[in-house]
Amino acid sequence: MVIEYAPLEDELGDVLDKAMRHACCTEQALAEHSGVSAEKIHDAIDYRYELTAGELKRLAVALGLNEPGLLALAQNRYPLPEISGLPFCLYPLRTPHGIGVANAYIVAECGQSSGILFDAGSDYAQIERVWPKRIRKIEAIFITHVETEHTGGLEELQRILGRVPVFFPEGICISDTSARAGEVGGGFAMGEGARLRYGAFEVRAIKTPGHTEAHNSYVVSAPALSDATQLLVSGDLIFAGSAGRGYFCAQSFADSLKRLFTELPGKTVIAPGHGPLTTLENERLHNPFSK
Structure with a gap:
């Protein structure tokens, strides 16, 4: 079980703004379509x-x-599920980003001192402060997309x-310069469906463009x-x-x-680029963008 404290x-305002942008809808057009005043x-x-x-x-609607x-x-009652059942240990690395957090993650076999890292935080100093003491070696780093809060710490x-x-x-x-993967240790493109094995677990890439072209x-x-x-390490696709x-x-x-909503099992745990862990089933039921 993982007890979540991340905000x-x-x-509500962010969700409405994103939904309007996705729909290419202005405040005035939404007001006319919904009957809610543009001022509100x-x-x-x-x-x-x-x-x-x-x-x-x-x-x-x-x-x-x-x-x-x-x-x-809107009522500050958004439900979050209990996270359990993963067959490996998950270490969220949460660092400040605006009024919230940006997340990187280490996945490791429980009891082991090595693992794999997903994303790299905004800078090394922040990641170092939340690094789990047990983990002393990283076998590979997987980047979801290039943005400062997810790749700024990569070079160091x-x-x-x-x-x-x-x-x-x-x-x-x-x-x-935001990634610099090829300058320090080599970088490798991972396309749709590519799979890599690390001990008892496997990593499969899903191409999910939209937030950025390469995601x-x-x-x-x-x-x-x-x-x-x-x-599912989802980057900035779903929160x-x-x-x-x-x-x-x-x-x-x-x-x-x-x-993602269509192809993956409901019990899949989602490790997003920002905010707390959740499950696909929870987001299918409650996420405003799941309709």
């Missing part, structure tokens, strides 16, 4: 909430959002850890235990109670999100 990445919509996006339950339901999930978020981590292989989505330039999510499983719970922004392409983002 949700988004609140603007205030909500600016974190000033005076929306009634009826108005929230109309906004959910107009934006194609999950109504119960949006209401739960490589220098400290040695020549650890770095795997990243196809399309990332390894000379990018992978990673499924970590224990092949010898066919019924065991899987872990507990929300989703990322489709900066690269809103349609690609929506397709990637739909793919």
Whole structure:
């Protein structure tokens, strides 16, 4: 079991703003479609909430959002599941990002001192402060996408850890100063469906573009235990109670999100780039973007 204390990445205003951007919808157009005043919509996006339950339901319908999930978020009652059943140990590395957190993760066989790392935090000093004492060796680093809060610590981590292989989505330039994977220990593109084994567990890449053009999510499983719970390291695709922004392409983002909801088992544990852990079943039921 994992007891979660990380705050949700988004609140109501963020979700409404993202949904409008994904739908290419202006405040005025949403007001006309939902019957909620543009002023109230603007205030909500600016974190000033005076929306009634009826108005929230109309906004959910107009934006194609999950109504119960949006209401739960607005009432600060968004449910989070108990996390259990993973056949390996998961170490969340949470570092400050704005008013929330950015996450990196170590996956390791329980009781062992080596593991694999997903994303690298914004800088080494922050990651070092939350690094688990048990873990003394990293076998590989997997990058979901290149943004400062997820790759800023990579270069220094490589220098400290040695020549650890770095795997990243196809399309990332390894000379990018935000990633610099090719300059310290080598970098390797990991395309759709690629699989790598580390001890008792396997990492499979899923191409999930939309937030950025080059974005992978990673499924970590224990092949010898066919019924065991899987872990999805989702980067900035899906969060507990929300989703990322489709900066690269809103349609690609929506397709990637739909793919996760459709293809993966409900008991899959989601380890997002921001906010707390959750499960796919929980997000299917409650996430405003699950409809």
